[in-house]
Amino acid sequence: MDTLDLKEQIVNDDKIEEILEALGMHHINSNNGKYITCGMPDGDNTKSTVVYKDNLHVDAYTRNIKDAYGFTDIISLVSFVNGTYHTESVKWICDICGYDFYGQNTRKSRLADWVRDMWKVQKDGSKEDEEKLTPIDEKMLSYYGQYVTDMFLKDGISYQTQKEFGLGIDLLYNMITIPIRDELNFLVGVKGRLFKDEIDEWESKYFYIHSCAKSKVLYGLNKTKHYIKEKNEVIVCESEKAVMQLWTMGIKNAVAISGHILSSTQAQKLTYLGVPIVIAYDQGAEIGKNGKIDKNFYPNEFNKFLENQEVYVIYDKSRKILKEKESPSDNPKKWVELYNSYKYKVRG
Known part of the structure; x- marks a missing residue:
C-alpha cells in the first residue's frame, strides 16, 4: 500500500489509538482535539510522544525516531519501536488496522493524488509505472520443483545457494526458474532462464514466466x-x-x-x-x-x-x-x- 494512501486511510478511519495500543504505547490520551499524547513502551514519561491527528506527524521528545528521509510520523514511530524496516512497518500497520497491504484501495482525496503525482515528477521527471505488486500462489512453485544445475554452478552459483534461493526447472519451456520475492518474502513473480549455453540472436535469455512489477x-x-x-x-x-x-x-x-x-x-x-x-x-x-x-x-x-x-x-x-x-x-x-x-x- 502507498504510504500516502495508508496515512489518509488511518486518519479517515480514526485508527491512531488502535495503532498506538498495539505498539505498546502507554497513557494514551486523546482528550485534546488536535493531537494524542502517550508514553514510549519502555519510558516513564506519560507525555513524551505527541501524535497529530490530521497529518500523523509525531513529536517524540525523548527519542530520535527520524527515518532516512527525515520524517517523524506514525510509520517512523512504528519502525523505531518495533525495530522494523519501512515496508515491514507499513505491513504491520495494515495488519493492525485490517487493511489489505497489497490490495487496491480507494483514494478519498484529490489533494493526496496531486501531492503523490508531484512527488513522482520531482523525483524522476515522469510518473512512475503504477503497476501493482501482487503476491501469487506459492503452490505454483511445486510445479517447478527445486533443482540445482551445473549451468549455474559454472556461473559461480553453488548448489547450496541455488537451493537457498529456491531455483527450479520449467520442463515445458526448458528454463531454470528463479522465484521473485519481495522484501516481506511473498512470492510476486517467477523469472526463467533458458536452459542452454548457446542463445540464438532471436531468443531472449531471460523472461518472466509469471510477470511482476519488477520496478x-x-x-x-x-x-x-x-x-x-x-x-x-x-x-x-x-x-x-x-x-x-x-x-x-x-x-x-x-x-x-x-x-x-x-x-x-x-x-x-x-x-x-x-x-x-x-x-x-x-x-x-x-x-x-x-x-x-x-x-x-x-x-x-x-x-x-x-x-x-x-x-x-x-x-x-x-x-x-x-x-x-x-x-x-x-x-x-x-x-x-x-x-x-x-x-x-x-x-x-
Missing part, C-alpha cells in the same frame, strides 16, 4: 536485510544472478534491480535501509543502444537519492578488468580487486 522489487532483500544491517552497506547489482554469485562468495548484503536503471520505488527502498549504497552494475551499463557512452547515465542514477545519502559506485575506469557486459560479480578475484581499488564515493 517495485529489490531482488534478494527478503534474505539479505539482516546482513545489510550487519555490514552497514548494501550492494546494488543488475541481475538476480549477481546476488546469488555474491552470496556464494559469502557476500550476503546485496540486492538486484532486475535491470540497469533504478526506479524511484527501488531508490526509496534502498534509502530506507539507512546504510551506504554501493552501485555495482555490469560493465558498459552506461553505453546506450546506439553504442555511445551516455555521460549522464550514472549521474542520473546517483541523483535518484537524497543529497546526504552516502553512495558509492564500483567502476572499471581502465576497462582492463571487466569485459563488455561482464558483471563485477562474475569472477571472485575480479570482485575483490574492483571492490578494494575501484569503489568511488559519489554522493553524501
Whole structure:
C-alpha cells in the first residue's frame, strides 16, 4: 500500500489509538482535539510522544525516531519501536488496522493524488509505472520443483545457494526458474532462464514466466536485510544472478534491480535501509543502444537519492578488468580487486 494512501486511510478511519495500543504505547490520551499524547513502551514519561491527528506527524521528545528521509510520523514511530524496516512497518500497520497491504484501495482525496503525482515528477521527471505488486500462489512453485544445475554452478552459483534461493526447472519451456520475492518474502513473480549455453540472436535469455512489477522489487532483500544491517552497506547489482554469485562468495548484503536503471520505488527502498549504497552494475551499463557512452547515465542514477545519502559506485575506469557486459560479480578475484581499488564515493 502507498504510504500516502495508508496515512489518509488511518486518519479517515480514526485508527491512531488502535495503532498506538498495539505498539505498546502507554497513557494514551486523546482528550485534546488536535493531537494524542502517550508514553514510549519502555519510558516513564506519560507525555513524551505527541501524535497529530490530521497529518500523523509525531513529536517524540525523548527519542530520535527520524527515518532516512527525515520524517517523524506514525510509520517512523512504528519502525523505531518495533525495530522494523519501512515496508515491514507499513505491513504491520495494515495488519493492525485490517487493511489489505497489497490490495487496491480507494483514494478519498484529490489533494493526496496531486501531492503523490508531484512527488513522482520531482523525483524522476515522469510518473512512475503504477503497476501493482501482487503476491501469487506459492503452490505454483511445486510445479517447478527445486533443482540445482551445473549451468549455474559454472556461473559461480553453488548448489547450496541455488537451493537457498529456491531455483527450479520449467520442463515445458526448458528454463531454470528463479522465484521473485519481495522484501516481506511473498512470492510476486517467477523469472526463467533458458536452459542452454548457446542463445540464438532471436531468443531472449531471460523472461518472466509469471510477470511482476519488477520496478517495485529489490531482488534478494527478503534474505539479505539482516546482513545489510550487519555490514552497514548494501550492494546494488543488475541481475538476480549477481546476488546469488555474491552470496556464494559469502557476500550476503546485496540486492538486484532486475535491470540497469533504478526506479524511484527501488531508490526509496534502498534509502530506507539507512546504510551506504554501493552501485555495482555490469560493465558498459552506461553505453546506450546506439553504442555511445551516455555521460549522464550514472549521474542520473546517483541523483535518484537524497543529497546526504552516502553512495558509492564500483567502476572499471581502465576497462582492463571487466569485459563488455561482464558483471563485477562474475569472477571472485575480479570482485575483490574492483571492490578494494575501484569503489568511488559519489554522493553524501
